[in-house]
Structure formats: C-alpha cells, structure tokens
Amino acid sequence: MxxxxxxxxxxxxxxxxxxxxxxxxxxxxxxxxxxxxxxxxxxxxxxxxxxxxxxxxxxxxxxxxxxxxxxxxxxxxxxxxxxxxxxxxxxxxxxxxxxxxxxxxxxxxxxxxxxxxxxxxxxxxxxxxxxxxxxxNGTNEGVLAWVTVNFLTGHLYAKTRKTVGILDLGGGSTQITFLPKSKATAVIHLFRLDKYICIMLQDTQDFYKSDTLFNCHPRWGQCNNWFTLSGLDWKVFTSSCLPKKFREDWTFGGITYKVSGIPDGYAGYKLCYYEVMRVVKGIVHQPFEVKGSSIFYAFSYYFDRAVESGLIDGSRGGMVEVRDFKKRAKEVCNKMTKYRPISPFLCMDMTYITCLLKEGFGFKDNTMLQVRQEQVTGHKGRGQAPRR
CATH class of the missing domain: 3.30.420.40 (ATPase, nucleotide binding domain)
Structure with missing residues (x-):
C-alpha cells in the first residue's frame, strides 16, 4: 500500500x-x-x-x-x-x-x-x-458618536481604558460625551451608561427664556440663534450678532420669523458675546473632565465653522485651541461686512461656539481640540478618525 x-x-x-x-x-x-x-x-x-x-x-x-x-x-x-x-x-x-x-x-x-x-x-x-x-433621542446620539469615534481611533481595541471625548454640534442639539474620571461626574450630574460613558446634552427647546429665543437656524444648522424680541411683534427678533442692515425671513418648527441686526444700534463681538452668555452661562454643568488633560474630538458644525472662518483646512481638519475660536470670532464680528458674503450668521455662530466651550462646558483657553469631519476613511485594520 x-x-x-x-x-x-x-x-x-x-x-x-x-x-x-x-x-x-x-x-x-x-x-x-x-x-x-x-x-x-x-x-x-x-x-x-x-x-x-x-x-x-x-x-x-x-x-x-x-x-x-x-x-x-x-x-x-x-x-x-x-x-x-x-x-x-x-x-x-x-x-x-x-x-x-x-x-x-x-x-x-x-x-x-x-x-x-x-x-x-x-x-x-x-x-x-x-x-x-x-x-x-439626544442621549443615544451622543453615546453612539462616542462609540464611533473611539472605535475608529482604536481606543475600543486597546486594553487600557484610555478613550477620547467627543463634542458634537448639530442642527437641533449639542452633546459632550466622555469617559468620567470623577465619581461625582458619573453619579451626580450626567447620564450614565454602565458607569463607563457620560453624556451631557442639551436640546434647543430647553434653552427657552421669557425674553430670549434660543433656536436653530434651518439653513446654517446649529442651535445658536438667539434674538431679543423687538417691540410687541413676537415674530420679529433682533441681535447684535448680525450685521446692522441684515434682515431675513426664515422658518423653523413650522413658524416663520423675521430676524435682523439692530439698524440704529451697535454690533460686534462684545455685545454678541454678552447676548450668548445670557443663554449659556449657568445652564450647562461644567464637568471636571474638561479641565484636565482629556482629549476631545469636535465635529459637525465645530468643523464647518472652523473651515468657513479659515481656522483649519477643510480637506484635513486640524488641531485648534479654544482661544483660536475666540480670536477668530472677534475678527469676524468686528468685520461683519467682510464676512457677510460667506454667511451673515458667521459672527453669531463663532461667538456661540466660543461661549459654549468656555462659559458652558468650562474648557480653558489653551485646551486643544481635534476638529475633524464626520466622514470615515477606511484603511487596513480599522477606520480612521472622523472626517465629516
């Protein structure tokens, strides 16, 4: 055989x-x-x-x-x-x-x-x-964004518990999601998912005040339009964050509003920042984690406005300090006529982002953010970071 x-x-x-x-x-x-x-x-x-x-x-x-x-x-x-x-x-x-x-x-x-x-x-x-x-719902939106970013950056594969936080600024809500380091953060202030992920979110309707409307612009997107009521017309809103001669109709939530600058008043960064701070200050809890060395990825309208204002390259994204948003917001707001062809809402948008990061979430001026697109680009082994 x-x-x-x-x-x-x-x-x-x-x-x-x-x-x-x-x-x-x-x-x-x-x-x-x-x-x-x-x-x-x-x-x-x-x-x-x-x-x-x-x-x-x-x-x-x-x-x-x-x-x-x-x-x-x-x-x-x-x-x-x-x-x-x-x-x-x-x-x-x-x-x-x-x-x-x-x-x-x-x-x-x-x-x-x-x-x-x-x-x-x-x-x-x-x-x-x-x-x-x-x-x-907004909670799942934040949690899934956190999982996505940490999957794509490889942190979910790692044996350590080191992860990155995310900042998402969308058309009707904003989320900050991170792995808590403080027990007080996990237990007292924020949504908790199996003690591993914390998310802080705010839908637009929660920011409503008797004399201030905090709403989302249907064309430019983020939850960042606040207009003081003008006279007795409850559908006309004015803001120092807009060019003085600007006036436009826009529809949100089935209601058409007239929004404008203040023709006989003043406009600019300081007045705009004050308007925004009235809405943001004290409403959002400032988590311990943002004051430390945690890494945060910022995307959606953080990215769009950073590109639009010239802070980063739109094809690659980039690293941006919080103070960079502040500096560029000042430039845009104090030179609205220069930036108006791009977007008359750019001053408002950049000031809102600055105020939300500083006064809302409590980030320091020198905090470094990874500003990226949400679109994914794949490579061997796993996906890369968000690109939008």
Missing amino acids: TCHGVVSHPVNLSHTFYGIMFDAGSTGTRIHIYTFIQKDPVELPVLDNEMYHAVKPGLSAYKDKPEEGGNTIRALLKVAKKTVPEDEWKQTPVVLKATAGLRLLPKEKANALLDEVREVFDESPFFVPNNSVSIM
Whole structure:
C-alpha cells in the first residue's frame, strides 16, 4: 500500500459584508455605506471602507410634502445599489435614524415622513430590520458618536481604558460625551451608561427664556440663534450678532420669523458675546473632565465653522485651541461686512461656539481640540478618525 502525502492549504475564512445607515439631520440627509471584513468567525469584524453621500435640505424641510422627502431617500439608495454588490443586497441592512430636525417637528408631521421612508425602504432590494426607521433621542446620539469615534481611533481595541471625548454640534442639539474620571461626574450630574460613558446634552427647546429665543437656524444648522424680541411683534427678533442692515425671513418648527441686526444700534463681538452668555452661562454643568488633560474630538458644525472662518483646512481638519475660536470670532464680528458674503450668521455662530466651550462646558483657553469631519476613511485594520 502506498501512502501519498496531502499538502494542506489554509482556508480563507474572511467574509465581506455591508451596512447602510441614513443620518437624517436637520440640514441634510446623509447615507453612509460601510464595508466590513471579518477575517475569522471568532474575531470582531473591522471597518474596511465607507461610501458617503449627502443631500440638502433635510427631511424636516418636507414636512408638508412627505412624498418629496421620500424621493430624496430613493435617490440616495441608488448610490447604495452602485456600491453594494447585487448578490449582497438581500443581506445588507438599511436603517435610518433621524435627529433633532424631526424631534422638533409636530408629531403627526414627523410620523408622516417616517412612514414615507418606511415605504421607500420596503420597495428597495435591501434587508429592512424591525424598527429600521426611527427618531433617535439626544442621549443615544451622543453615546453612539462616542462609540464611533473611539472605535475608529482604536481606543475600543486597546486594553487600557484610555478613550477620547467627543463634542458634537448639530442642527437641533449639542452633546459632550466622555469617559468620567470623577465619581461625582458619573453619579451626580450626567447620564450614565454602565458607569463607563457620560453624556451631557442639551436640546434647543430647553434653552427657552421669557425674553430670549434660543433656536436653530434651518439653513446654517446649529442651535445658536438667539434674538431679543423687538417691540410687541413676537415674530420679529433682533441681535447684535448680525450685521446692522441684515434682515431675513426664515422658518423653523413650522413658524416663520423675521430676524435682523439692530439698524440704529451697535454690533460686534462684545455685545454678541454678552447676548450668548445670557443663554449659556449657568445652564450647562461644567464637568471636571474638561479641565484636565482629556482629549476631545469636535465635529459637525465645530468643523464647518472652523473651515468657513479659515481656522483649519477643510480637506484635513486640524488641531485648534479654544482661544483660536475666540480670536477668530472677534475678527469676524468686528468685520461683519467682510464676512457677510460667506454667511451673515458667521459672527453669531463663532461667538456661540466660543461661549459654549468656555462659559458652558468650562474648557480653558489653551485646551486643544481635534476638529475633524464626520466622514470615515477606511484603511487596513480599522477606520480612521472622523472626517465629516
């Protein structure tokens, strides 16, 4: 009997799969198509790549025409069909999470939009899980952002408990999320998730005062427009944060407002900062962690306004000290005529960011922030940091 040796070759057990996530924000709808690779069944998959595409305006702009809102989702699903191999369509889950834009709509209008999206998903070739279309609350928004950033930066893989914090400034809410170092922080002041993650968030409606309206601009996005009531007209608001001769109609939450500068008054950084401080000061708890050496990533409108004002390069992001936002806010506010073609709200936006970081959260002037986009770029092993 003759025996023949058998040469064994390692079997390639790696598996590639996909996931489709819609982020229905206040100012736009974004699709993220993720590619994951699982090299071994007993190991966690790693993020290999992401396809990102966005459209404006956001779903909330179609509150009276939900069918048109559904068409924006159909258009984005075409991007998914081109990205995901056809033989993977039935196994690829598609999910939409809406944030403050829909949270702030009347319930019946928000539900009509969600129902329309469900119909669009059901007619698509992708896998539609239960509860695939929903409105995400601000708490989950902050927690998931924290998990995402720490996954992409590799901190969730590390054996140590060292992580980074996140600062998110969106269209209708703002979150600061971090790993607490102080027991007082974890127990007393903030939301706690298994004693590991703390999140501090503030929705716009919580910032309402009798003589000051703190609202979200539907075009520029962040929760940073505060206007003093002018006379007895409860729909006209003025602010020293706007150019003196500026006046514009804008709609938010189904109500149209007239906003303007103060034609016969003064404008500039000092007056604007005072207006913002009346809204921010004392309302937000200042956690111990921001005063230490914790690393924070800032994205969304922190990034957009830093780029718009020339603080960082839009293609790469960058490191920014809190005092840099302050310095640039002064320049913008005291030279509004120069920056007005870019955005008449830039002074207001930059001053709000400065005041929120300093007076609200309690960051020091020399605190260094990693200002990045939210879009992910993949590489071997795991994803990179947020890029937006």
